[in-house]
Amino acid sequence: MAGPPPAVAAVRVAVRAVLRSLPPDALVLVACSGGPDSTALASATAFEAPRAGRKAGLISVDHGLQEGSDRRAADVAAWGTKLGLAPSEAVRVEVGTEGGPEAAAREARYAALSSAAERNGAAAVLLGHTADDQAETVLLGLARGSGSRSLAGMAPQRGIYLRPLLAVSRGTTRAACAGESLPSWDDPHNADPAFARSRIRAVLPALEAAAGGGLVAGLARSAALLRADADLLDELAASLLGTARDECSPPEGGLDVQTLADAHRALRGRALRRWAITLGAPAGTLAATHVEALDALVTRWKGQGAVHLPLGIRVVRVRGALRRGDQVP
Incomplete structure (x- = not known):
């Protein structure tokens, strides 16, 4: 048959x-x-x-x-x-x-x-x-x-x-x-x-x-290989994000700049993107330029103003920490 x-x-x-x-x-x-x-x-x-x-x-x-x-x-x-x-x-x-x-x-x-x-x-x-x-x-x-x-x-x-x-x-x-x-x-x-x-x-x-x-x-095939790499990097970035939160002083909602600056760029970028999403920025509208601007607050700090994320979310650097703008007194 x-x-x-x-x-x-x-x-x-x-x-x-x-x-x-x-x-x-x-x-x-x-x-x-x-x-x-x-x-x-x-x-x-x-x-x-x-x-x-x-x-x-x-x-x-x-x-x-x-x-x-x-x-x-x-x-x-x-x-x-x-x-x-x-x-x-x-x-x-x-x-x-x-x-x-x-x-x-x-x-x-x-x-x-x-x-x-x-x-x-x-x-x-x-x-x-x-x-x-x-x-x-x-x-x-x-x-x-x-x-x-x-x-x-x-x-x-x-x-x-x-x-x-x-x-x-x-x-x-x-x-x-x-x-x-x-x-x-x-x-x-x-x-x-x-x-x-x-x-x-x-x-x-x-x-x-x-x-x-x-x-x-x-x-x-390339997607499958890159997915395995990305999964590992995401796990490491999540750990970095947790450490940056723990080291922040005062801790509420902020990230310690020095902890981020000491990390590898690949992990730092992922951690910053993940943090931006937790602040309320929709993942689908969060562009590489937003993450690069956040990274500049960490590694190229020259007193610049707030980084503006989707939905009107503002991030500022203050006293060695990244914080959401509306949470800074």
Whole structure:
């Protein structure tokens, strides 16, 4: 008896490995927009979950940003039910404006997925990001000059979120949908040049061809290597941040400048970025220039004024310490 088409098999193998890492009888939810990547993921999960002794459901998030998005999400949920996924739900969210349209939609989507996982007692949520998505993320990080953490791309697992397809190409997921005659659609936002990721996506095939092939896979491998390095540096930076707080006098909310100045630049920058986030600066709007300005307060102090972070947060240097401006008498 002939097996499934190669693309279908590749997606199933990737999903199988992730399902086996979960406890027996665990429930996983597939985040499915109806696009080729998440559709292939949902179909593979519906096939593999019962064979692995796990349960599987589907959540389709309606962002309300396009005409007919509610009907599309409902159709995706109904299709999930036909696959045997339970629960299979469409969830409507309200998308704000903070951080820009992409960031606001992502925040609303993840909030809905987290809520659905908690409501249904799910052990994990499966996301359909592919190797191409990973390559785009790395290229965006390069363009923004935001350091090795951004070049580390998306993690295969972060909390309850799992990405089984990070080593699977977008071409493979499309072929899997074709091989099983699965219904899928292409979100026009993915081709909208107003979004940076869409512009990167449009030129990625040309870059792949110019590199002679292997670019997407190479960027994905680089991301995995850089992620391991970044994880270690983040641990060391967290330790440095704790020491700088402990050595600060008086300690409330400040960082000891000398402790930071004595540290390696790579750790100091990470510690300062982490501290800025704890002050309330959104991670998505915190740029390298903000961190460099904070570093200048530590290593190039000439009596300069406050550093201004997003959301109106001010940081000043006073009596050998970095402090939030509104906390300095």
